[in-house]
Amino acid sequence: MTETVYVQLLDLTCGALLLTAVLILWRRDLSVIVRVFALQGAALTALVAVLAAHERSGELWVIAAGVLALRAGLLPYLLRRTLAAAGEPQREARPLVNVAASLLAAAVLTFLAHAVSRPLVTLAPSPAAQAIPIAVTVVLIGFFVLVTRRHAVSQVVGFLLMDNGITALGLLTTTGVGLVVEVGVSLDVLLAVLVLQILAVRIRETFGDTDLDDLRELRD
């Protein structure tokens, strides 16, 4: 593929990554959030595929397949199951920061990400490196979701959003950090989500709800 097409596809997939992150911040209906998260997994896969096609790297194709299976398939499936187990449709009713303000905060985070990641871009300028700020933005938005949302599933999605952003960052900076670490990281993330899923079930069993507002047993 030619250089311009490559750059365009790269930018497009990064844009999709960012758009899905913003949508997750925007929407309240948790089933929609999980669906958007699956879309983001697909966008991340597309990003890896574009990089793989450009660099003609077999390892990257393997990673793309792994990302697709894990982030567009397995993780959304686990989240959906957690939601389904809860019964009636779940909503993020009262986030700590209301949605309009969080969207404006996301705008600030975008510029923060651009400011912070300047050295990373200038170290080795390339079309892929130009997109680094987008990956950092996704990480920051994920962190924001994690901190300000009160529903168990939203918090998990926030964590996974961070992780998607970090994965994108890793792929955009270089061609990854080695297969051993890559596999280890994916395994850790999968296990962390499994653990959180089981804990969410236990929270519902003991508290009767997955709204983490009720978690007030422990404080000084």
Add this chain to the structure above:
Amino acid sequence: MTALGLAGAVVQPVLIVAGAPVLVGVMRQVRARLEGRAGPGIRQPWRDLRKLFGKERIAPRGTSEVFRVAPLVLVATTLVITVVAPFVTVASVLNPVADLFVVVALLAVGAVALALAGLDTGTAFGGMGASREVTILALVEPTLLVAILALSARVGSTNLGDVVSSMVREPSRVISPVSLLAAVALVIATVAENGRIPVDNPSTHLELTMVHEAMVLEYAGPDLALVELASAMRLSVFLGLLANLFVPWGIATTATPAALLAGVLALVLKVGVLGAALAAAEVFLAKLRLFRVPELLAGSFLLSLLAVAASYFLA
């Protein structure tokens, strides 16, 4: 002043003034069919306008000149935009006026005039509608500015004609994160600014949630006709700009009759499809509660801001 610009200045206003009520008719008809009704036909808005224009002018007691002038201001500002902005041709008869900031400012002037008229009536509905309209306006105008700015940043000019013609020259730009994000932002801004579902319901007069209709509740006769015509024109203007900014193909770049004809047909087709799509979407959407509207608009503002960020940092 080029021949192309002159041709555009003549063709565009005629086309939009004549076509805007038809567009509204088409949208109502699409909606009616989707809801299983026969519908009044696409010429119904024109029949309504003709009837209203034939009536006697009447203004509520206690209203001032503001109330009487507002419809004219609204129509006039919209007409200026139809003359200068790139709808059928990329060239403009008054190039400095085809600037992004001027066009957005003209749109804002019209909206503010109508809000003032709503306040001028002194009724509860007028004031309520005006206050809501201005709230929405305050969030929509920045979105419009920033979203189109994102598109113009790559061109290096805020002239709408230049933005559109550069899109025509490099069609690959259409598929980029900047366009993607700006398009979503502009669609939301269009919906909000024209009082469509889910922000406002254009076909209700009885709900406390109405915005635009509450503002114009006191208008009757030819004044109401002007307001209705202007609203329809604004909708066409928004959809036309939206279409040409992201799908610029078919717009006339030379002053030959064939190119102009193609430009007219392309515009009619694009705006018609967009309008029908909007109407179809409205069937499936519920109106947002009023206090959720700022959320939607903040979201569209964020997207436009992201578009600007992407246009500066990804390039």
Add this chain to the structure above:
Amino acid sequence: MTILLLPLLVPLLGAAGYAVFGWRRATVWLGTASASVMLASSIAIAAGDLPRTASAGLVRVDALSAFMLLVIGAVGLLATAASPAHLRTEIAAGRASTRTAARHSLLVQLFLAAMTLAVTAADLGVLWVAIEATTIVTAFLVGQRRTRAAVEAAWKYVVICSAGIALALMGTIVLNHASVHSGHEAGLDLAGLAAAASGLDPAVTRIAVVLLLLGFGTKAGLAPLHAWLPDAHSQAPAPVSALMSGVLLSVAFYAILRVKVIADVALGTGFTRAVLVVMALASLAIAASLLLGIRDYKRMLAYSSIEHLGLVALGAAIGTPLALAAALLHVAGHGLAKGVLFLGSGRILQATGTSRIDGVRGLLASRPALAGSFGAGVLALIGLPPFSLFASELGIARAGFAAGMGWFTAAAFALVLVIAAALVTRTSRMLLGPPQEPATGSVPMTLVAGLAVCAALGVAIGPLSPLLHDAASLLVVTR
């Protein structure tokens, strides 16, 4: 097979044993046996030539790793030796089933393996994977009791630690970016990075270092992301609390030390020093302010862990050989003392049924042996001689004043004094006074043994001295 892999493989075998056979008479002491083999092999490694590598360079043990292996082995042995009694009491009281006990033992073995992997990994990426693995493995241990408080603590623990550690992953990736473009072939190999650090781009490395310090600092219980620690450490079963507080925090801090070496070469010593001093003083201040109003003795011990990790961070920030050796000794002393205290607090909880300080009175009269070792543990914790924490705190203070960081050191030790006063008043309230019940209880041998080792370290470091010296000199950067 090389002996380097032994501390990693033995607990994995132990875990397999529990997975296959479950909790029965024959497997009760399996965990303790595996921990003793770990400790023995760690001593053998530490006594041999260092550094050594194995498994195609993925595992490397130098003096620092060997020292950490010793700490893991020692506190691991302490905790697993106390586990059978703890679990038996829980099962007898109906708070746990044999399945819970089997799972507990299995996860503890995996926990030990993950910590061993963390300190022996040659690659920063593998180190990260191992530390995140400790979070996953311990999540169910924290929530084992399934009460509202335990589930809440487990949730907070996993969410905050995973998010914090995700920052460290981001830092790792950024560092990798800098490393790839530095012209060296080091990748993420820790020794390679330290050697090639002068070629790293300073601006990029600075971002990476901040992210890594914040991320691993979360896991080490340092401010600002410390909020999970008191909840998790107070809700986990006693042997797990002992391991988490005594070793896991230090293992996370080990990662910070590794990052510090690279950062000091790439950026000069000032940068990490500034970050670490801020984190250390913030942790001390938070611990002091919250300990003043504490009402739960397990949480009291947890906050004290924040304090001690703050002191270790201060030692690392000072960065002279004396300070680093003292900080490492502090890690060992704190591991043993805190291990003993958490095990003791677990027994007190099982005996009295409450973890509230005002629910426990006259313990010295009703259970003299238990109360005596608990009291001695608290004295060790506040840094009284002959325990090793006295020696290490003295070392950190001397090094701080010698390195021209007198004001920071003075502020830190003023906070330590406040904390010591709070700990002593709370503990004396628990131990003294008329007994609530007739005197019972046997002498808790594990606790006494732990305290004895802690005291012995304070009197004479002995054979550990060259190891500590080597480890500290690995961490000192002269530039």
